[in-house]
Amino acid sequence: MKQSQPQTSTNWELGPILRAMLRNKVGAILIALQIAITMTIIVNSVYIIVERNKDMQRDSGIDNENSFYLTSVGFGENFNVPNTVEEDLTMLRALPGVIDAIQTNAVPNSNSGWSMGLKTQSGVEHDAVGTAVYMVDDHGVNALDVEIIAGENFAPSDISLRTVGQVDWPNKTIITKAMAENLFPDINYADVVGKTVYINDIDPMVVVGIIDKLQAPWVNWSNVENVMLSPERQSFKGSRYFIRTEPGMRDTLMNQVEELLANSNNQRLIKGMRSIEETRERSYRGHTAMIKILTTVMVILTIVTALGIVGLASFSVNQRKKQIGTRRALGATQGTIIRYFMFENFLISSIGVLLGAVLTVILNVILVNAFGLDRLDWFYIPIGMLVLWLVGQAAVFGPAKKAANIPPALATRTV
Amino acid sequence: MFNYYIKLAFKSFKRNPILSLLMVTAIALGIGASMTTITVNYLMSANPIPHKSEQLFHIQVDSWDPNNPFNDDDDALPNQLTWTDATNLTHAKKALRQSAMSMSGAIIEPQGSESKPFEASIRLAYTDFFAMFDVPFLYGGPWDNNSDSNREQVVVLSKRTNESVFGGENSIGKDIVIAGRHFQVVGVIDTWEVMPKFYDVNNGPFNETEELFMPFSLKEDLELPNWGNNSCWKSPDGEGYAAFLRSECINTQMWVELPNAQAEADYLDFLNNYVRSQKELGRFPRPLHNRLNDVMEWMERQEVVEEDAKMMMWLSFMFLLVCLLNTIGLLLAKFTGKSSEIGLRLAVGASKADVFKQHIVETACIGLVGGVAGLGLTLVGLQGIKSLYGDFVDDLATLDASMIVVALVIALVSSIAAGLYPTWRACNISPASQLKNQ
Numbered sequence: 047m048k049q050s051q052p053q054t055s056t057n058w059e060l061g062p063i064l065r066a067m068l069r070n071k072v073g074a075i076l077i078a079l080q081i082a083i084t085m086t087i088i089v090n091s092v093y094i095i096v097e098r099n100k101d102m103q104r105d106s107g108i109d110n111e112n113s114f115y116l117t118s119v120g121f122g123e124n125f126n127v128p129n130t131v132e133e134d135l136t137m138l139r140a141l142p143g144v145i146d147a148i149q150t151n152a153v154p155n156s157n158s159g160w161s162m163g164l165k166t167q168s169g170v171e172h173d174a175v176g177t178a179v180y181m182v183d184d185h186g187v188n189a190l191d192v193e194i195i196a197g198e199n200f201a202p203s204d205i206s207l208r209t210v211g212q213v214d215w216p217n218k219t220i221i222t223k224a225m226a227e228n229l230f231p232d233i234n235y236a237d238v239v240g241k242t243v244y245i246n247d248i249d250p251m252v253v254v255g256i257i258d259k260l261q262a263p264w265v266n267w268s269n270v271e272n273v274m275l276s277p278e279r280q281s282f283k284g285s286r287y288f289i290r291t292e293p294g295m296r297d298t299l300m301n302q303v304e305e306l307l308a309n310s311n312n313q314r315l316i317k318g319m320r321s322i323e324e325t326r327e328r329s330y331r332g333h334t335a336m337i338k339i340l341t342t343v344m345v346i347l348t349i350v351t352a353l354g355i356v357g358l359a360s361f362s363v364n365q366r367k368k369q370i371g372t373r374r375a376l377g378a379t380q381g382t383i384i385r386y387f388m389f390e391n392f393l394i395s396s397i398g399v400l401l402g403a404v405l406t407v408i409l410n411v412i413l414v415n416a417f418g419l420d421r422l423d424w425f426y427i428p429i430g431m432l433v434l435w436l437v438g439q440a441a442v443f444g445p446a447k448k449a450a451n452i453p454p455a456l457a458t459r460t461v
Numbered sequence: 462m463f464n465y466y467i468k469l470a471f472k473s474f475k476r477n478p479i480l481s482l483l484m485v486t487a488i489a490l491g492i493g494a495s496m497t498t499i500t501v502n503y504l505m506s507a508n509p510i511p512h513k514s515e516q517l518f519h520i521q522v523d524s525w526d527p528n529n530p531f532n533d534d535d536d537a538l539p540n541q542l543t544w545t546d547a548t549n550l551t552h553a554k555k556a557l558r559q560s561a562m563s564m565s566g567a568i569i570e571p572q573g574s575e576s577k578p579f580e581a582s583i584r585l586a587y588t589d590f591f592a593m594f595d596v597p598f599l600y601g602g603p604w605d606n607n608s609d610s611n612r613e614q615v616v617v618l619s620k621r622t623n624e625s626v627f628g629g630e631n632s633i634g635k636d637i638v639i640a641g642r643h644f645q646v647v648g649v650i651d652t653w654e655v656m657p658k659f660y661d662v663n664n665g666p667f668n669e670t671e672e673l674f675m676p677f678s679l680k681e682d683l684e685l686p687n688w689g690n691n692s693c694w695k696s697p698d699g700e701g702y703a704a705f706l707r708s709e710c711i712n713t714q715m716w717v718e719l720p721n722a723q724a725e726a727d728y729l730d731f732l733n734n735y736v737r738s739q740k741e742l743g744r745f746p747r748p749l750h751n752r753l754n755d756v757m758e759w760m761e762r763q764e765v766v767e768e769d770a771k772m773m774m775w776l777s778f779m780f781l782l783v784c785l786l787n788t789i790g791l792l793l794a795k796f797t798g799k800s801s802e803i804g805l806r807l808a809v810g811a812s813k814a815d816v817f818k819q820h821i822v823e824t825a826c827i828g829l830v831g832g833v834a835g836l837g838l839t840l841v842g843l844q845g846i847k848s849l850y851g852d853f854v855d856d857l858a859t860l861d862a863s864m865i866v867v868a869l870v871i872a873l874v875s876s877i878a879a880g881l882y883p884t885w886r887a888c889n890i891s892p893a894s895q896l897k898n899q
Contacts, residue, residue: 072793072882072886073790073793073794076786076787076789076790076793077790079786080783080786080787080790083779083782083783083786084783086779087776087779087780087783090776091776119568119580121568121570121578121640121641122641123641170528171528209700209701210684210701210702210705211697211700211701211702211703211704211705212700213696213697213699213700213704246696247695282686283686284686315568315577315578315579315580317580328851331849331850331851332767332769332850334849335846335849335850336769336773338849339773339845339846339849340776342845343494343776343777343780346490346494346780347780347783350486350487350490350783350784350787351783351787353483353486353487353787354483354487354786354787354790354791357479357480357483357787357790357791357794358790358791358794361480361794361795361797361798362794364798365797365798409779413772416771416772417768417771417772418768
């Protein structure tokens with residue numbers, strides 16, 4: 047600590063500074079408190095921003111840049127869903143630039159979808175693991191841009207047709223690696239291939255394949271990587287198509303596909319066409335907004351605190367003009383004067399950041415309890431302390447420089 | 462005297478423009494940040510139907526899985542009802558008014574060549590919905606009880622739907638094709654946006670009102686799709702739409718109007734008896750647990766106010782606190798700088814009370830200017846919120862008169878509070894010590 051070196055060649059003037067501070071306790075306390083609360087807000091905000099950013103950076107599993115989807119809703123009396131879906135998919139898959147297209151009941155990251163529970167043992171009394179369900183045909187793996195890391199894909203003959211209100215399920219499924227590990231924590235995911243899991247408490251499905259990664263529709267769900275694929279097309283009034291294109295072709299194809307589908311059948315309407323990029327942007331809008339708001343708050347708060355320090359320091363320089371002039375006349379260098387104010391600020395800031403460290407932890411505990419945030423990583427606190435020290439030093443430098451420029455002759459004048 | 466103090470305050474502003482400007486800016490920023498978040502929280506937690514929010518109740522019954530509660534919360538009850546229970550309870554007519562309701566959608570095919578078919582959202586409800594929630598009508602009115610029981614194809618349109626299908630004219634009695642069927646228009650409602658949309662918070666508490674209203678009983682006949690949230694603990698017994706409707710899946714909301722505490726107690730008894738009779742049929746495997754929630758209780762239970770909004774509000778209060786600490790420090794500096802002036806005033810006969818009043822007026826002036834500037838910043842902040850969150854917050858980010866008053870009061874109270882200590886210090890100056898230096 048610097049306080050313990052008064053005997054070295056540099057005189058830090060700890061004694062005079064402390065005595066001067068004690069004469070204006072309130073001013074020093076106010077600055078220290080401001081620094082403490084500013085640090086509390088900034089460190090917690092930075093932590094929230096980093097956490098939200100991490101969420102947004104997670105891999106969705108699909109090709110975010112080159113995928114889009116839309117819904118075709120039939121309304122005419124003679125509208126035949128399975129035939130239309132077959133025609134549409136044949137047409138879409140043949141389009142130049144389309145890598146693959148599927149019909150699906152839900153879209154990753156879109157915030158709306160189906161969930162089911164899978165069990166490793168049959169019976170109502172056993173616990174289920176929740177999972178999102180995507181109903182896809184044998185093109186699902188390719189269209190969703192996922193990789194089969196164990197087992198195999200669905201065969202065309204596995205695909206059944208789901209009707210409205212249907213209760214039973216196909217006898218095969220593909221699940222994500224995360225789902226496999228949640229269902230069977232004790233064995234290697236690759237060995238889950240061939241296992242039977244139970245849906246609706248008792249209906250068996252055999253796991254035929256494991257895919258690397260695919261996110262559920264709900265981005266804020268804690269088990270966002272619990273996903274199963276079910277080999278089905280759907281005979282619902284509204285059919286959702288998910289289309290993956292070659293890089294750079296998405297926007298052109300979006301226009302083209304909408305027009306083609308709308309014109310191919312006048313007994314339906316096409317709605318809800320959206321790219322995955324836009325969908326993710328919407329699903330994470332709360333996160334993006336929070337990040338921007340917190341950043342703005344942090345910047346403004348730092349400026350307010352810095353200006354407060356500047357204001358009070360300038361004032362104290364003005365108050366002590368005569369004393370400073372006297373010191374200069376008695377041989378104090380400009381450097382000595384600057385150091386005096388810098389060190390004074392350093393002492394006040396030190397009290398502020400120590401208090402700030404305590405308050406930061408308290409606020410974090412409150413946020414953890416009230417809003418379910420994660421516990422703060424320890425290293426945020428020393429970094430926050432260092433930043434606020436620097437802010438204080440930078441803010442006080444201007445007024446200190448001004449003080450150093452006070453001419454010694456001032457001492458001879460009456461103010 | 463007061464005017465004189467105000468004049469002195471502005472003189473003092475001019476003498477120390479930078480310090481004064483810093484203080485005004487600090488207060489303005491603090492007020493701007495807190496008012497922005499307070500406004501959003503205030504509108505999110507607003508009472509959507511203040512004149513009868515204590516007479517309207519959302520019903521909850523525990524129809525869930527015998528092995529697992531609806532969620533981890535001890536007190537948890539399913540947040541919706543099964544179609545069967547909502548229908549039975551509505552038909553029992555034990556409340557002053559009652560309606561099962563759910564959300565659906567269908568395609569409207571306007572007659573005439575110029576307008577294309579479009580998809581519309583539907584609120585399925587009983588006729589009591591309109592009287593219970595005081596829905597304003599532009600033309601016509603609700604369908605009657607017979608339409609509910611006879612499953613007549615009648616429809617009430619929103620103002621906007623009436624504009625897009627009938628050009629905004631009085632369309633009562635006209636024919637409209639919805640979901641491939643012919644419906645008769647019986648009413649057109651006026652603009653009706655309840656905020657939050659309390660009657661169905663499961664499907665977005667800040668969503669817009671539906672575009673069509675039709676009898677709930679038609680859901681079964683027309684096999685209308687379920688647009689809202691649907692949760693099941695057990696799969697339907699059998700295939701098809703009818704089996705789905707009669708399953709233990711919950712997808713229906715149920716509201717009743719009970720005018721007084723007696724009616725409320727009676728209704729809860731009725732509800733408990735209903736569940737007991739269902740238990741005899743082998744349903745409701747969990748312990749008897751039913752609840753009536755009035756509008757504000759329901760908003761609270763369903764956590765309508767976003768957590769992010771609450772968190773922002775607390776952070777913005779801390780922000781205001783920093784700004785006030787800043788102001789206290791600056792005021793202290795400013796008043797110390799005026800020591801000799803204060804000493805002079807005291808010496809020529811001003812009492813401490815006079816000096817105190819003078820400086821409180823000065824801080825109040827700073828507070829007021831800061832408050833007004835803060836209101837301007839609040840408008841900027843709310844614009845920012847709108848551009849960050851998109852359309853759905855449009856109605857959540859507007860300043861009303863009461864919020865303006867709140868802003869000015871906060872600005873005034875907090876600046877005066879900030880000024881108390883510096884003012885007290887200022888009027889305790891001993892005149893002699895100050896005059897000596899002159």
